[in-house]
Amino acid sequence: MDExxxxxxxxxxxxxxxxxxxxxxxxxxxxSYPPPLGEDPAxxxxxxxxxxxxxxxxxxxxxxxxPRIILGMGTCGIAAGANxxxxxxxxxxxxxxxxxxxxxxxxxxxxxxxxxxxVVMPGEPRVCYGFVTARAAEWVVxxxxxxxxxxxxxxxxxxxxxxxxxIPRFEDLPVMRGQKRVALRHCGLIDPTSIHQYVANDGYSxxxxxxxxxxxxxxxxxxxxxxxxxxxxxxxPTGVKWEFxxxxxxxxxxxxxxxxxxxxxxxxxxSVLEGDPHTVLEGMTIAAxxxxxxEGYLYVRAEYPLAIQRLxxxxxxxxxxxxxxxxxxxxxxxxxxxxxxxxxAFVCGEETALIASIEGKRGMPRQRPPFPxxxxxxxxxxxxxxxxxxxxxxxVLLRGPDWYAGMGTGKSKGTKTFALAGKVKQPGLIxxxxxxxxxxxxxxxxxxxxxxxxxKAAQTGGPSGGCIPATALxxxxxxxxxxxxxxxxxSGGLVVMDENTCMVDVARFFLSFTQNESCGKCTPCRLGxxxxxxxxxxxxxxxxxxxxxxxxxxxxxxxxAGSLCALGGTAPNPVVSTLRYFRHEYEAHVVDKRCPAGVxxxxxxxxxDPQKCTGCMLCARNCAxxxxxxxxxxxxxxxxxxxxxxxxxxxxxxxxxxxxx
Amino acid sequence: MGVQAAADPIDDLLARYSGQPGALIPxxxxxxxxxxxxxxxxxxxxxxxxKLSPSEVFGILTFYAQFRLTPPGRTHVRVCxxxxxxxxxxxxxxxxxxxxxxxxxxxxxxxFEYSLEKIACFGAxxxxxxxxxxxxxxxxxxPQKVKKxxxxxxxxxxxxxxxxxxxxxxx
Numbered sequence: 091m092d093e094x095x096x097x098x099x100x101x102x103x104x105x106x107x108x109x110x111x112x113x114x115x116x117x118x119x120x121x122s123y124p125p126p127l128g129e130d131p132a133x134x135x136x137x138x139x140x141x142x143x144x145x146x147x148x149x150x151x152x153x154x155x156x157p158r159i160i161l162g163m164g165t166c167g168i169a170a171g172a173n174x175x176x177x178x179x180x181x182x183x184x185x186x187x188x189x190x191x192x193x194x195x196x197x198x199x200x201x202x203x204x205x206x207x208x209v210v211m212p213g214e215p216r217v218c219y220g221f222v223t224a225r226a227a228e229w230v231v232x233x234x235x236x237x238x239x240x241x242x243x244x245x246x247x248x249x250x251x252x253x254x255x256x257i258p259r260f261e262d263l264p265v266m267r268g269q270k271r272v273a274l275r276h277c278g279l280i281d282p283t284s285i286h287q288y289v290a291n292d293g294y295s296x297x298x299x300x301x302x303x304x305x306x307x308x309x310x311x312x313x314x315x316x317x318x319x320x321x322x323x324x325x326x327p328t329g330v331k332w333e334f335x336x337x338x339x340x341x342x343x344x345x346x347x348x349x350x351x352x353x354x355x356x357x358x359x360x361s362v363l364e365g366d367p368h369t370v371l372e373g374m375t376i377a378a379x380x381x382x383x384x385e386g387y388l389y390v391r392a393e394y395p396l397a398i399q400r401l402x403x404x405x406x407x408x409x410x411x412x413x414x415x416x417x418x419x420x421x422x423x424x425x426x427x428x429x430x431x432x433x434x435a436f437v438c439g440e441e442t443a444l445i446a447s448i449e450g451k452r453g454m455p456r457q458r459p460p461f462p463x464x465x466x467x468x469x470x471x472x473x474x475x476x477x478x479x480x481x482x483x484x485x486v487l488l489r490g491p492d493w494y495a496g497m498g499t500g501k502s503k504g505t506k507t508f509a510l511a512g513k514v515k516q517p518g519l520i521x522x523x524x525x526x527x528x529x530x531x532x533x534x535x536x537x538x539x540x541x542x543x544x545x546k547a548a549q550t551g552g553p554s555g556g557c558i559p560a561t562a563l564x565x566x567x568x569x570x571x572x573x574x575x576x577x578x579x580x581s582g583g584l585v586v587m588d589e590n591t592c593m594v595d596v597a598r599f600f601l602s603f604t605q606n607e608s609c610g611k612c613t614p615c616r617l618g619x620x621x622x623x624x625x626x627x628x629x630x631x632x633x634x635x636x637x638x639x640x641x642x643x644x645x646x647x648x649x650x651a652g653s654l655c656a657l658g659g660t661a662p663n664p665v666v667s668t669l670r671y672f673r674h675e676y677e678a679h680v681v682d683k684r685c686p687a688g689v690x691x692x693x694x695x696x697x698x699d700p701q702k703c704t705g706c707m708l709c710a711r712n713c714a715x716x717x718x719x720x721x722x723x724x725x726x727x728x729x730x731x732x733x734x735x736x737x738x739x740x741x742x743x744x745x746x747x748x749x750x751x
Numbered sequence: 752m753g754v755q756a757a758a759d760p761i762d763d764l765l766a767r768y769s770g771q772p773g774a775l776i777p778x779x780x781x782x783x784x785x786x787x788x789x790x791x792x793x794x795x796x797x798x799x800x801x802k803l804s805p806s807e808v809f810g811i812l813t814f815y816a817q818f819r820l821t822p823p824g825r826t827h828v829r830v831c832x833x834x835x836x837x838x839x840x841x842x843x844x845x846x847x848x849x850x851x852x853x854x855x856x857x858x859x860x861x862x863f864e865y866s867l868e869k870i871a872c873f874g875a876x877x878x879x880x881x882x883x884x885x886x887x888x889x890x891x892x893x894p895q896k897v898k899k900x901x902x903x904x905x906x907x908x909x910x911x912x913x914x915x916x917x918x919x920x921x922x
Contacts, residue, residue, distance in 0.1 A: 165873070165874065166878055169881060169888035170878055170890050202877060204878065204890075352872070361874075430773075433815035433818065434816030436871065448773055450774060450776050450811070452814040453814065511834070511835035511838075511877055513839070517879075591838055599834070600834075714850045737843065742895075
C-alpha cells in the first residue's frame, strides 16, 4: 500500500479521486491522487523537482533498512514525559548496540495515552505504543527492535497497515472510529519540521493548483461551494469573507491567521501549529492569493512557544524552496509572512482587537462596520481566518468542494475539531463530521466518564459558550443546534463535567475569566461582569439570596445588549445556560446553603469518623492549617475554627475516615 | 538589583525595529525576554525611541497579561487555571504550590528563588491539571506530585529557618 494513501487513511477510505473542480485544463498527474511516483505532477518546475525529491526521500525513509522510532513530541506528549522516554530510548539503543532513527512528530490526538512511542521495523507497519513508561520503552526496544516482534501486550494500534499479532488498526480503535481527520490529517503522522515529508504527502499541491491553474475567483468559488465556515467561533462562511476582501478597494491588502487561541479548554490550534505548521502556511498563502494580499501575519499566543518555534522553521523552509516569498512557484504571486506573538489578552481573539494589537496598541475592539474586509490592519482591507479554517483549505482544494460539503449537516458542512477534556476517560483532540451527537463524542470517542461517574454536562465554546445537560446528549452537534440549546460551537473546546462538578462554581469560574479579560471599553461589560461575578462569589460562599438568580439574568441581558464585541455579548452565556438547566443547584446554594457537588469550599464541612480513623497521622502531617490533632493510633479530630477546607485530609486518608459534607 | 540602564543595554533590540510599524509590543517582549521584566528605564528608553510618552507605553503594557514590572524568581512557576484544569482540581494544585513554594500567586518569593503565576490555559488540557516550571511542562498533577517536584527545593529554602529553630536533627 502506498504511504500517501496510508497517511490519508483516517480521512476515510472512500477514495473519491480528487475532483479538483473538474474545470478544463486538469492535466497530467497534477491532480490524480496521489500522482504515481516518477511522473512529474506538473510541467517541469522547481516545485515538481521538490515533489519528486520529497517523495523519493519519504519512500527511502519508509523502505530503508533502518528501524524507526517515532515519538509524539507535541506539548501534550512532552507534558506526559516524552523527553524522558526519548532519553531512555537512546540509552537502550546504545546498550543494545542497535541503530535506529528517532523522529519526533506532533500530537496524533489520543492525548490520554501519552506518552506515545511508535516503532517501524523495515518493511513492517508502524506499531504505536501508548502509556509508555521508562520500563515499557526499554522493553519495547529489547523485544521489538532487537527481538523483531511487536509487544502485543503494550501496543495500542497499528497505524498504517493491517493488524498484526492481534493489535488493532489505528482507525479501528473506538476513539478513532467516528472520526474524520481533515484539518488534523497530518498531525502525528509526519515530522512537522520537515517540509519534504509534508510535500511528499501532497503538501503544497493545493497551493500549486491554485496558483498555476486557478484564478483567485475560482479559488473563492470552490471554498464557497464547500460550505466551509470559520472555525474560530462565529462560523462565518469563509469564501464569502474572502470575496468581501477581494472586492474591497484599497491596497495593499493583508492576510492574518488568528492563532490567539485564548479560549481555556481549546487546544486544536496549538496542536495543528505544532504538528503540521506547513498546512497552515499553505492555507494562508492560498487565502492571500484569493484576496490579493502580499503580506500576512501569523498571530500566535506567547503561551505556545513550541508552536511559534515550529512555525519559524516552517516559514524559513517554505521560503527556501520558493513556496513563500517572491514569485511563489514561479507565478506572479508574492506573499510574505511575519509572526506576531500575542502578549496575553483573551479579547485579542476578536478581529478588530487583534488588529489593534498588531498595530502596537491596546487590544480593544472597535465598532463594526467598517469590517476588516474594508478597513482592517493599518486601515487596509484585511482578512482574518482561524488556524483550523486555514488548515482545512488545502484539503478542500485537493479533494474538491463536493467532497467536503458531503460531510456535515444542512448549514454546517464538513468536519470540526473538538478539544475533548475534563472528566472524560479519553481526553484528546478529535475531529468529527458535524452533526455527530454529543453522546457519540463523549461515550464512543471519549470512552465515557472518568471513574464511571455520572455525566452531568458538557461545556462547549469556552467562556462564551454554555453547558449542555444530559437531556441533550442526543443532539446532533452543529452551529445551529448548539446555539439553540444556549451554547455555541466556539472554537471547539468541549469540557465534560460529572456529578462532582458544581455548575455554580463553573459559572463563577467563567465569569471570573471574562471579568478579568474584559478590556473595559464598554461599561455594561466592564461593570456588569463584575457585578455578576460578585453575585456568583456570594452564592458560592453561601451568602446568596433567592433574588440573586433573577438578578443574574437581568444583568446578563444588560451586558449582552450593551457590549460592542462578542466577549461581552457572550459573557453571560455560562451563567444563563447553567441557570436554565441547573437552577436547582443554584437554589441548593442560596436556600439550603449547600453545594450538592461538594466543590464550594465555604459550604463544605470536614469531619473525622472516629470509628474508621486508625490514628495513622497522615492527615495531620498533610494539613497545611495544622487543624488536625490527635495522638498516634488514636482517632484524630479537626478543629473547625482552623480548618481552611482545602480537602488535603480527605485526599490523603487511606481509610475513608474523613467525611466531606 | 538596582542596576543602571547603561549596564543593561537594549540598543541592539531597538535598532532591529527601527522604522517598523507596530514595533512596541515585540520590543517589550524582547526586552522582557532578555531581562525577565520591564524596568522603568527601559520603558522610558523604548518610549523615546518610538516617540511615545512613557505613560502611553505603560498604558499599553499593563493591558497585556504577559508583561511584568517586577523581577521574576529564579524559577518561574506557572500554574494553569483553565477550564479543564479547573474541573480537574487546578485550584488545589495552585493552593499546594502556594504552600510548598511559600509564595502567593502573582508574586515572587523574598529570596527571588520562586515566582508563581496563574495562567488561563496552556492548551495541554488533556493532561490537566498542568504546571509549567522553567522550560518543562508537567501534566496530570496531583498535590502529592507538587510536593515531590518542588518539595525538595522548599526544604532548601527553609533550611536556614529550621537550622535556627534547631529542628534539623531529626530530619
